[in-house]
Every structure is written in C-alpha cells, then in structure tokens.
Amino acid sequence: MRDGDVNFQLLADSIPQLAWMAQPDGWIFWYNKRWYDYTGTTLADMEGWGWRRVHHPDHVERVVARVQRSWETGEPWEDTFPIKGRDGTWRWFLSRALPVRNDEGAVIRWFGTNTDITEIRDAEKRQQLLLDELNHRVKNTLAAVQSLARQSARGAKDVDSFMDKFDSRLIALSRAHSLLARDVWQGASLMEVVSESLAPFIEGEPSRVEISGRQIRLGPTAAVSFGMALHELITNATKYGALSAPEGRVKIHWSLDLEGGSQPTLEFVWEESGGPKVADAGHRGFGSRLIEDGMARELDGDVALTLEESGAVCRMRLPLSRKVMIA
Amino acid sequence: MAIDGAKPRVLLVEDEALVAMLIEDQLIELGFEVVGPAATAGQAIALCEDEHLDGAVLDINLGGGQRSDPVAEWLTRQGIPFVFVTGYGQAGVDGRFGHAAVLQKPFTLPELRKVTWEHFG
Numbered sequence: 001m002r003d004g005d006v007n008f009q010l011l012a013d014s015i016p017q018l019a020w021m022a023q024p025d026g027w028i029f030w031y032n033k034r035w036y037d038y039t040g041t042t043l044a045d046m047e048g049w050g051w052r053r054v055h056h057p058d059h060v061e062r063v064v065a066r067v068q069r070s071w072e073t074g075e076p077w078e079d080t081f082p083i084k085g086r087d088g089t090w091r092w093f094l095s096r097a098l099p100v101r102n103d104e105g106a107v108i109r110w111f112g113t114n115t116d117i118t119e120i121r122d123a124e125k126r127q128q129l130l131l132d133e134l135n136h137r138v139k140n141t142l143a144a145v146q147s148l149a150r151q152s153a154r155g156a157k158d159v160d161s162f163m164d165k166f167d168s169r170l171i172a173l174s175r176a177h178s179l180l181a182r183d184v185w186q187g188a189s190l191m192e193v194v195s196e197s198l199a200p201f202i203e204g205e206p207s208r209v210e211i212s213g214r215q216i217r218l219g220p221t222a223a224v225s226f227g228m229a230l231h232e233l234i235t236n237a238t239k240y241g242a243l244s245a246p247e248g249r250v251k252i253h254w255s256l257d258l259e260g261g262s263q264p265t266l267e268f269v270w271e272e273s274g275g276p277k278v279a280d281a282g283h284r285g286f287g288s289r290l291i292e293d294g295m296a297r298e299l300d301g302d303v304a305l306t307l308e309e310s311g312a313v314c315r316m317r318l319p320l321s322r323k324v325m326i327a
Numbered sequence: 328m329a330i331d332g333a334k335p336r337v338l339l340v341e342d343e344a345l346v347a348m349l350i351e352d353q354l355i356e357l358g359f360e361v362v363g364p365a366a367t368a369g370q371a372i373a374l375c376e377d378e379h380l381d382g383a384v385l386d387i388n389l390g391g392g393q394r395s396d397p398v399a400e401w402l403t404r405q406g407i408p409f410v411f412v413t414g415y416g417q418a419g420v421d422g423r424f425g426h427a428a429v430l431q432k433p434f435t436l437p438e439l440r441k442v443t444w445e446h447f448g
Contacts (some may be wrong), residue, residue, distance in 0.1 A: 133417070134391030136388065140343060147349035211364040221390045225344045286348075294344025297366040298390075322391030 017112040018083075018093070021049075024107040035114075036281070040086025051323035053085045074107050074135030085116065091118040130184070137220070144173060144224070151286040169231065172197065176227030188223040189214040189327060190268075194252055197230035202237055208243060213254035214283055215327035216266060222323040225295050232287030233270055233314060242311045249273050256326070263319040264326075265301070272311030280307055292320060295305050299323055335381035340371045341396055341412070342389040346432070350384060350412065350439075357440050371398045373409060375405075382447025383409035387419045396421050401425040408446045 003173035012254075014033040019032040027048050036042065039054045042192075052060055053218055059081040071078050082090035097112035129187045151215035153311040162265035175196055179188040194211055202209050219224060234243070242248030254268040284292075291314060296303040318324050335395040341347040347364040354361050362378050363373035365377075367389060375398070383402055387394040400423075402409045410428040413419050417429050428442050 049440045105338055136414040136419075139432045140346060143414075144343065144350060146346040147345040147432045150349055150352060219391055221343050230347065289348060294348060296345070297364065297370065299341055300367060300370070 015113075016115075018116075020112045022071075022097070022110040022112065026067065026110070035325070038085055039083065043202075056082045056084070057091060070097065071110075076109075077112070080117070090101050091116055092121050093117065121197075134185060141173075143175070145170065148173065154286070155270065168235065172228055172231035173224065176224045179227070180223060181301055185220055187217055187219050190218055190226065190254065191220060193223050193226045193229060198234050198252075201234045201243070208248065209250045211252045213252075213268075214256065216254065217325045217327040219323040222299060224289075225298055229287075229291045229295055229314075230270075232290060233312070236287060236312065239277070240276075240278055242272035246277045248275035248311070249283075257263070257317070266316070266318045266320060266324050268314075268316040268318065270312070270314040272313065275311045276308075278307050278311065278312060334358060334360040336362055336379055337361045337443070337447070338371060338374060338378075338380050338385075338398075338402075340366075340368075340383065340389070340395050340411075341386040342393075343386075346399070349407065353397070353436055353439050354384065357443060359443070360389050361364045365383040368397045370393055370394060371395070372401055375401055380405075382443065383407060384443070385411050387411050387413040387415060387421075392397055394421070396423075399424050410442050410446055416417070433434045 013034065015032070015034075015262070016222045018030050018038060019037040020035060022028045025291040029047065031043065031046060035046075036066060039046070039055065041050075043322070052064065055063060063079055063081050066079055067077050069075070078095065080094050082092050082093065084090055091166055093114035095111045095112065095114045099107040100109045100111055102108050115226075149166055152165040152169060153162050156165060176193065177189075179196060181187075182188070191211070191213065196208055198211075237243045237248075237250055242250055249272070251271045251272075251273070254266060257265045257267050292303050292305050295301075295316065297317075299318045300321065301316060303314070303316045305312070305314045307313075320326065336356075337354055337371055339347065339350055339361050341350055341352060341364050344366075347366065351361050351364055362374055362380060363371065365374055379392075380402075385398055387395055389395055399409060399411075399421075403424075410430060411420060411424070412430045412432055412434070416430045420427065424432070428446060430438060430442050
C-alpha cells in the first residue's frame with residue numbers, strides 16, 4: 001500500500017462520522033470502518049444500492065428520491081434520517097455528499113458522510129417539551145394570581161387591606177416558584193418548601209418553629225399548593241395563633257405510614273401550642289378553603305384543620321403519588 | 328337543561344387548588360351549581376355517576392401526566408356538553424374532542440359566561 005492510501009485509510013477510519021464513496025451514478029463502492037462497525041454489515045451487503053436495507057421504511061423512499069436527484073444534477077446532497085445499527089436500534093444521522101470533479105468539471109466520484117445527531121435531536125425534543133410545559137405553567141400561574149386577587153378582595157374592607165393580603169400571597173406564590181425554578185420546574189423537596197415558606201416569618205427566632213420529617217419530593221403543583229397553605233397557616237399563627245404570644249410554638253412534622261391502608265401515605269402535621277385561646281372565626285376564609293378543600297382534592301387525601309385547646313392543628317393524610325413521592 | 332327551574336349543575340375538573348377555587352367562584356357567580364371541583368379523572372367520574380349534570384368545565388392537563396380525556400369521553404357518551412379550559416390553547420386538545428369549545432387561561436368572567444351559556448346555560 002502506498003503512504004497516501006495508508007494515510008487516507010487512517011483518516012477515514014478515525015473521523016467520528018460514517019463515510020462512503022460512490023461512482024458518478026451513485027453506485028457506492030467503499031465505506032469506512034465505522035460504517036461497518038455501526039451497521040454490522042459487509043461491503044458485499046452494502047455495495048451499490050444495498051444501503052437501503054439499513055434505512056427506515058418510513059424514510060427510505062424520500063431518501064432515495066432526493067439522493068437520486070443529486071446523482072443526476074451533480075448538486076450537493078443533504079438529508080436527515082434514521083439508520084439501523086447492528087443491535088437493531090435506530091439512530092438519527094445528518095447525511096451529506098459532495099461531488100468530486102475532474103479538470104473538465106465532470107463528476108468523477110461522490111464523497112459522503114453520515115453524522116450521528118441522535119443526542120442533539122433528543123436534546124431539542126427535551127427542550128421543546130420543557131418550553132411547552134413552561135408556557136402551560138405561565139398561563140396557569142396567571143390564573144392562580146387571578147384567583148389570589150379574587151380571594152383577597154373577598155371580605156377586604158378597603159383597597160389597602162386588599163393590597164396587604166394580595167401582596168403577601170403573591171410573594172408566597174413567587175417563593176414557591178423560586179424553588180421550582182431551582183429544579184428546572186420538575187418539583188421541590190417538602191423540607192425546602194416548609195423551611196422557605198416559613199423563613200420570612202420566623203427570622204430572629206427560628207427556635208419557635210420545629211421542623212422534622214424525612215425526604216419527600218413534591219411535584220410542581222403540589223409544591224405550590226403546600227407553599228400557599230403554609231403561608232396561610234403561618235400568617236394566621238403570627239396574627240392570632242401561637243406565634244402571636246411570646247411563649248407560643250409551632251411543631252411541623254411528617255412521616256410515612258406504610259402499613260395503614262392499601263397505599264403508602266404521607267402524614268403531615270402542623271401543631272401550634274402555647275398561644276392564646278383562639279375562637280373559631282365562624283366563617284371559612286381563603287386559608288381553610290385552600291387547605292381543607294383544595295389540597296385534599298388536589299392530592300386526593302384527607303385534610304383536617306381544627307382549633308384545639310392548645311392551638312390550631314392541621315393534619316393531612318396524603319397518599320403517595322406522582323405529586324407526592326419518596327425522594 | 329336544568330330541572331324545575333333549578334340552577335344548572337356544572338361539573339368542574341381542575342387539579343390546581345388555587346385555579347379550581349377561582350373557576351368555582353366564577354361559575355357560582357354566573358348562576359351555576361358547581362359539582363366538584365374534582366382534581367383527578369377518577370374523582371370526576373365518581374361524581375358524574377352520582378349526580379345529575381347539565382354541563383362540565385374541564386381542565387385538560389391534570390398534573391402528574393394525567394389528563395381529563397376519560398371524563399370528556401364519559402360525558403360524550405352521556406350526551407352531556409362540556410368546554411375545556413387550558414393553559415395550552417387549542418393545541419392541547421385531544422383530536423377526538425377537536426370541536427369542543429376551548430377557553431384559554433386566564434379568562435374573564437364575561438368570557439366564561441359566553442362559552443358556558445352557549446353550551447349549557
């Protein structure tokens with residue numbers, strides 16, 4: 001073998017693409033090693049038009065028609081299609097061929113490559129899914145803000161008191177979204193949702209709130225609902241409940257009940273103690289409606305909000321699901 | 328159609344608690360009696376089977392990969408009219424329900440009034 005041939009063979013076999021050469025009429029007479037390694041074929045299988053056998057039936061007709069046009073016109077060829085690997089799986093390739101011409105300008109051969117773009121395509125698909133999901137989330141979030149405005153307007157005695165309520169709920173919603181954004185909108189951990197929702201209310205005296213529980217992951221909507229529910233609970237505790245008195249405490253704890261019913265269940269408890277005796281407001285506000293009705297339904301569980309001697313208690317029993325998961 | 332001049336009964340399916348509260352209030356304000364809201368297709372179908380319905384308002388995507396399509400199918404079989412509310416717009420509607428009315432979130436009370444009264448008021 002001449003040096004030039006050896007060098008060419010080395011080059012052809014070391015590039016990351018599949019490569020091939022064809023006569024001016026498109027008859028393929030050579031492939032690089034990577035082609036054979038990927039497709040698990042031999043030159044005898046693939047020579048001429050044999051390559052059609054590793055093409056996908058949904059694409060092969062179009063591919064043949066377009067490459068045939070290039071053979072006839074001498075125009076560079078480009079197409080994207082799946083090629084079957086030796087293990088039977090399909091990967092996507094961006095394929096190009098350029099004519100090599102002699103001094104008179106006549107095509108003397110074609111040089112072609114197939115570049116594996118499967119991972120790029122997958123990444124593009126993931127990005128599109130994420131964008132669709134984000135668009136959806138934006139619209140739903142606007143509807144949630146509309147809901148907060150409507151709920152805050154109810155029973156507000158004037159514009160100022162409406163704005164106070166609305167602002168603080170909007171900030172709570174925003175805080176829940178910050179957690180989601182941190183995890184590319186896939187969800188958040190219950191521990192993070194609890195500690196971040198309460199943090200602004202217990203600054204300076206964190207010891208008044210005790211938080212404990214195992215690692216639980218919340219889906220995006222469950223994280224938002226938990227964040228909003230906790231905001232209502234802590235607001236009430238600060239204004240009227242345990243945290244309105246110097247000795248008051250809040251204990252938040254959760255655990256898994258793996259034995260009880262047929263389905264593993266998260267048991268989440270909010271317990272206030274040491275606060276002033278709280279009288280039942282007699283009407284159901286936004287908080288109790290969100291917690292007792294909304295969360296119970298959304299997470300398909302049982303939720304009870306009660307005023308006991310010792311203070312407000314909220315108990316939730318939420319079956320594990322794609323919205324409430326073991327981390 | 329409602330019986331004996333009673334309020335028309337509308338099933339509401341919406342998984343996000345905050346949004347469900349909003350639409351529930353809006354439907355009540357428009358003179359409907361709300362059945363639900365249900366947050367899952369299972370909850371919704373259980374309600375459907377027990378209650379008389381004049382119509383339904385369905386969120387399409389119920390979170391965790393669940394959709395309200397089984398509810399729409401059930402309602403179609405029963406001949407009960409429904410409208411979709413969604414953040415996705417027309418693109419999110421399953422082909423089987425291509426001619427159902429779609430209201431894009433967020434929407435105003437008059438928009439909801441128009442679409443609900445057109446279909447089951």
